[in-house]
Amino acid sequence: MVEDIVSPEPQDDVELAVEGALRPQSLAEFVGQHKVRGQLQLLLDAARLQDRAPDHILLAGPPGLGKTTLAMIVAHESGRPLRMSSGPAIQHAGDLAALLSSLTPGEVLFIDEIHRMARSAEEMLYLAMEDFRIDIMVGKGAGATSIPLELAPFTLVGATTRSGLLPNPLRDRFGFTAHLEYYDASELEHVVDRSASVLGVGLDATQRAEIARRSRGTPRIANRLLRRVRDWTLVNGSGGSVSLEGVQAALDLYDVDAIGLDRLDRAVLHALVHRFQGGPVGLSTLAVTVGEEPDTVESVVEPYLVRIGFMGRTPRGRIATPDAYAHLGLAT
Structure with a gap:
């Protein structure tokens, strides 16, 4: 009975295979980030010609733009094994x-x-990044000694959503730093098109554009919304076919509006406009009003609202812009 519970079913294996297929396997398959792709390609080609490990790489940018996928591609195109860990x-x-x-x-x-x-x-x-060795301290106090340990040459690929928190000595030891940017609508349509073909979801240009428009410039969100459209179509669709109305109904069901705002985004905007008359209001006060942690509002909600011009950050606090009032159907 235990084996039946913990062993993956064949369908689970299929889903895992699909998950892997959604990730591009090479820089040529990777959509968007054209400048970064060209820089990485040059770095990898030079290392291959010199038969050495590529320089250490730092991938910086907001969540969901493909940093983990690029790390996998670096290992794949270098013909090297990949070891994965995380800072925490x-x-x-x-x-x-x-x-x-x-x-x-x-x-x-x-x-x-x-x-x-x-x-x-x-x-x-x-020291490990620069000289491929580390010093191990043995013992304590006056009797402590340092034992050097030689390391095999390796390539470190670091990913960060907050590069400003990295100390300068660490940042300077990376041979190349890539700054990933948000995707535009046409690039996201390509992402949706590729993922839809992997998932077996038939979409036309208007349906791809609808999903891309609500994806906040982020491929991870685009793929997530595509899955919800697939699920809605399986349950409610006619013969598995997808319609524009079905795409809109699926995304509306999950509280994703026409420009990608979700429930929390709208809650923050409503609190800012209705409770605080457009601000300014402090981050902690705003977070308590919507029942979230300040870090969540600052790292998840604010970047998109500021980027689309719905929120401003001032020394006195957060403010709502005229565009935010217009989106909510209110006069400033």
Whole structure:
């Protein structure tokens, strides 16, 4: 009975395969980020011609733009194995030492949210990135000694959504820093088109445009909305066919409006406009009003509202713009 519960069903294996297929396997398949793709291609080609590990790479940008996928592509196109970890999982220098000492020559080490590593681990990483060695402290007090440990040459690919939190000595040790930008609507339509073909969802140009328009410039969100359209079509569609009305109904069901605002976005706007007369209001006060943590409002809601011109950040607090009033159907 236990085996039946924990063992994946064949359908689960199919879904996992589909998940992997949604990720591009090469830079040529990767949609958008044209400048970064060209820079990465040059870096990888030069390393291949010199038969060496590529330089360390820092991928910076908002969530959902493809940093993890690019790290996988770096390993795939280099013909190297990939080891994955995350900053929050590396809270002691010993955690990093164990990880680095187990790497094979040329292996690609991907650390997501690298800015959240412990400071002691960051300081150990300086020497590892530059000289491929670390110093292990043995003992305590006056009797403590440092034992150098040689490491196999490796390529570190770090991903961060907040590059400003990285200390300068760490940032300077990356051979290349890529800044990923939000996608425009046409690029997102290509993402939706490719993912729809993998998922077996037939979409025409207007349906792809509708999903792209509500995806906040982010491929991860576009793929998530596409899945919800697929689910809605399976349950409510006629013979599995997709209509524009079906796409709109599916996205409306999940509270994603015509420009990509979700329930929390609208709650913040409504609080800002109705409770605080358009502001200014402090972040903590605004977060308490909508029942969320300040970090959530600041990192999840604010970037998009500021980017589309619905919210302004001033020294006195957050304010609603005339565009926000217009979207809510109100006069300023």
